[in-house]
Amino acid sequence: MPNEAPDPTADVRERPAADDVRRIYLQKDGPMLVEGPVEVQLEDGGVATSDRFRVALCTCRRSRRYPWCDTSHRRRRRDR
Amino acid sequence: MSDEPTGPMLPQDRGPVSAAMIGALRDGGPPAVGEAAATADPYGDDLQLALYVAYELHYRGFAGVDPAREWDPELLRVRAVLERRFLDALRADATAHESATAALDDLLVEPVGGDGVPHVLERSGTRSQLREYAAQRSLYHLKEADPHAWVLPRLWGRAKAGMAAVEFDEFGGGRAERVHAQLFADLMADLGLDTTYGRYVEAAGAEMLAVVNLMSLFGLHRALRGALVGHFAAVEVTSSPASRRLAGAMRRAGAGPAAEFFYDEHVEADAVHEQVVRHEVVDGLLAVEPHLERDVAFGIDATGFLDDRFGERLLSAWQAGESSLRRAIELDLVRVP
Known part of the structure; x- marks a missing residue:
């Protein structure tokens, strides 16, 4: 089946997923959320595994616990 | 109902309100708080310990205290006064966003x-x-x-x-x-x-x-x-x-x-x-x-x-x-x- 064009008005969180579909949540300023458990094949070899119900995969490449998000994507501010 | 055989010990009081609450749990009677509950510092040791002790009845209770006192109306009445003081102070002091x-x-x-x-x-x-x-x-x-x-x-x-x-x-x-x-x-x-x-x-x-x-x-x-x-x-x-x-x-x-x-x-x-x-x-x-x-x-x-x-x-x-x-x-x- 070919890819379907994105529907800009839909929100899957308000309806159940089909049994054979794994839901992934993308966001501009944050990790990719994937329903677990997962195995992640790393580019330089090696596999990271997690049995959490959901995992947060780093997309900014700043995480010190890559491939898992450690919130290093957050904006930083000098005051306070 | 029998008293809890195990669990934390009742703490030492830190003022009149916590003394009344802890005394009531130790003796089995109502808490003799008087006016102190209505005037205690909402963030102070006395009020916070009294509240902590009242809440602990919902978690693990205290050794030697009847677990049924979790729902003792006299204790709950005093607790409500303490909660109101704590909550009012927080709403006034902590609120920063709508x-x-x-x-x-x-x-x-x-x-x-x-x-x-x-x-x-x-x-x-x-x-x-x-x-x-x-x-x-x-x-x-x-x-x-x-x-x-x-x-x-x-x-x-x-x-x-x-x-x-x-x-x-x-x-x-x-x-x-x-x-x-x-x-x-x-x-x-x-x-x-x-x-x-x-x-x-x-x-x-x-x-x-x-x-x-x-x-x-x-x-x-x-x-x-x-x-x-x-x-x-x-x-x-x-x-x-x-x-x-x-x-x-x-x-x-x-x-x-x-x-x-x-x-x-x-x-x-x-x-x-x-x-x-x-x-x-x-x-x-x-x-x-x-x-x-x-x-x-x-x-x-x-x-x-x-x-x-x-x-x-x-x-x-x-x-x-x-x-x-x-x-x-x-x-x-x-x-x-």
Whole structure:
């Protein structure tokens, strides 16, 4: 089946997923959320595994616990 | 009904209100509080300990106290007066945002070169400061995720499913040895602390009691479900970066593998929990009950306000070269494990 064009008005969180579909949540300023458990094949070899119900995969490449998000994507501010 | 055979000991009172509450539990009679409850400092040791003791009846109770007193109307009447004073003070002093999004956005920015307790412990924390921190925080962590479970019957749909999923993780995903409260007990053992539930209540000042009382207050009242969700969101959003610093502090001080693991686990777990709580629990609750928006914001603000007060107590004591614990048990804690 070919890819379907994105529907800009839909929100899957308000309806159940089909049994054979794994839901992934993308966001501009944050990790990719994937329903677990997962195995992640790393580019330089090696596999990271997690049995959490959901995992947060780093997309900014700043995480010190890559491939898992450690919130290093957050904006930083000098005051306070 | 028979008295609890085991459990924490009743603590020493810290003034007339806590004396009345503790005396009532010890003697089996009603609390003779008089006017003191209506005038006590809402953040002070006396009121906060009285509230802590009243709430503890809903968790594990006290050795020698009839467990049925959890629902004693006389105790609940006094508790309600104390809660009103605490809540009124917090609404006046802590409220800073009108929307959940605005309150969370402020937490999602990391200060550069911050000067909070995790920053200080990471840079220069001594083993004895880590022990003081863990002893006081044990009042929270040995109840970790417990009062938050009380909100589950009051949620529905996405909010309920998201909350239950995060709680499942907090409670070890079905494995007793992975329950976060157990992981904290393991950390305490690494630091040579006594892991007995309630052991460090006497060591904790009013600021730490207030942190624990806040989550009990929000958890026990359905009317405050929005504030409980806001509180939980604030905890999860701030936990991951703080845990990374505290893991570094434990490593630098050579605290031990369990001490490092507790915070390492929270770096990754809470990076996920933050996302689920914001997108499923907060958004899910407000989609169904939009009128709770200000309550969610209040829960976030009140959590930050009380955490900051606790942090200030620690840092001001340490800067003065003193212990942050209440003086009474200082010697007990420096005993070599």
